[in-house]
Amino acid sequence: YELTQPPSVSVSPGHTARITCSGDALPTRFSYWYQQKSGQAPVLVIYEDSKRPSRIPERFSASRSGTMATLTISGAQMEDEADYYCYLTDSSGNVFGTGTKVTVL
C-alpha cells in the first residue's frame, strides 16, 4: 500500500503548518510521524496517531480520520524546517509516506 504526502509545505515563523498523509490502510492502522533534518537520522515526533514523546515540543500534534492523517505544527519555529514522513506498520510490510519538506520562511 502507499502513503501520499504533499512534496512541500511552506510556513511563516509563528504560523501553523499542516502536513497530510493519505492512504487506504490508515483507517485500520496507527500512524506515526518522523522528522528528519538535513544530514541527520530521523526522529520520532508522533506515535499511535496523536501521542507525543516527552522530548518533543507541544507545538507538534497530529490526528487521524478515515484515510487521512495530519501532522500540525502550531507556531512553527525555524528549527522545525525539515523533512517529515508518516509511517504505518503492517504484517505485510511497513511503509513510509512519500515525505514532505517543510520550509519555514
Place this chain on the structure above:
Amino acid sequence: EVQLVESGGGLIQPGGSLRLSCAASGFTFSKYNMNWVRQAPGKGLEWVSYIDVRSITTYYAESVKGRFTISRDNAKSSLWLQMDSLRDEDTAVYYCARDDYGAMDVWGQGTTVSV
C-alpha cells in the same frame, strides 16, 4: 545513554554481499523488536526489514525479499543485515532503529552502502 551504532557499510560491486552490524547499548536489547530502514541519496525513507525479540518473526520489503536477511543476538546486543546479490538501487544510508510497539524511537547514525 541509549545508543545504536551501525557499521559495515562500504563500496561493493553489483552482485556482491555485505553484512551490516548494529550495536546496541544503554537499554535491554532483548526486550525490543528491531528494524532496518534505508535512504537512497536524495530520496525518502524506505523501511527494509523487521525482527521480533526472539527472532521468530521477520518481515522484509518486497524490494529486498530473498536477498537480505535480518538477524540478531540478544546476548551480544547486536543486530545484523546480511545483504546478498546487491544492486545499484541498494545504494543508501542504512539505519537500524529500535521498535517500541511500532514506534521507531531510537535510531543509529547510519552506515553508507554504495553499490
